[in-house]
Amino acid sequence: MRAKLFQAIIGVVIVGAFIYFLWVFAKSIYHLFVDWRTSKSLDEMALAFDEKRREKLEQAEQRLNNDCDHDYDDLLHAFPPDVCVKCGLAKKRPAADCDHVWRRVPGAIPGSRCESCGEMHGAAAKMEGAEVQPENEAKSGMDAEP
Numbered sequence: 001m002r003a004k005l006f007q008a009i010i011g012v013v014i015v016g017a018f019i020y021f022l023w024v025f026a027k028s029i030y031h032l033f034v035d036w037r038t039s040k041s042l043d044e045m046a047l048a049f050d051e052k053r054r055e056k057l058e059q060a061e062q063r064l065n066n067d068c069d070h071d072y073d074d075l076l077h078a079f080p081p082d083v084c085v086k087c088g089l090a091k092k093r094p095a096a097d098c099d100h101v102w103r104r105v106p107g108a109i110p111g112s113r114c115e116s117c118g119e120m121h122g123a124a125a126k127m128e129g130a131e132v133q134p135e136n137e138a139k140s141g142m143d144a145e146p
């Protein structure tokens, strides 16, 4: 009777130990799987990131591939820094929505204006700003009238 009880206890202990080791094993497999999946998605992210960066670089190169023998020596400071005085493109695409194409503003005052968005740069911009101001006021005044 005693021996049987002892055997039963041993059996329970063995089964318990077996289940415990199985649990530990499953857990480590799960962790391995999670690590693998994380590293895989990280790899994928890095790959996508590289792809995007390469595309951007290619686009940046294509951008300046316009048969212009770029000249960034803007002696008059009519253009923003690092802008080609011949074709008006900046060395680096600006962060703004518009990829400005700067054109020299005619006149004695060094200044330039973007062909696509009309943004002004240089001393001429300040002159223009001074001229534009009263015009805007006149317009808003007219709007106020019934």
Ligand SMILES: [Zn+2]
Residues within 6 Å of the ligand: 068, 069, 070, 071, 084, 085, 086, 087, 088, 089
């Ligand atoms: Zn150029």
Ligand SMILES: [Zn+2]
Residues within 6 Å of the ligand: 098, 099, 100, 101, 114, 115, 116, 117, 118, 119
């Ligand atoms: Zn622009």
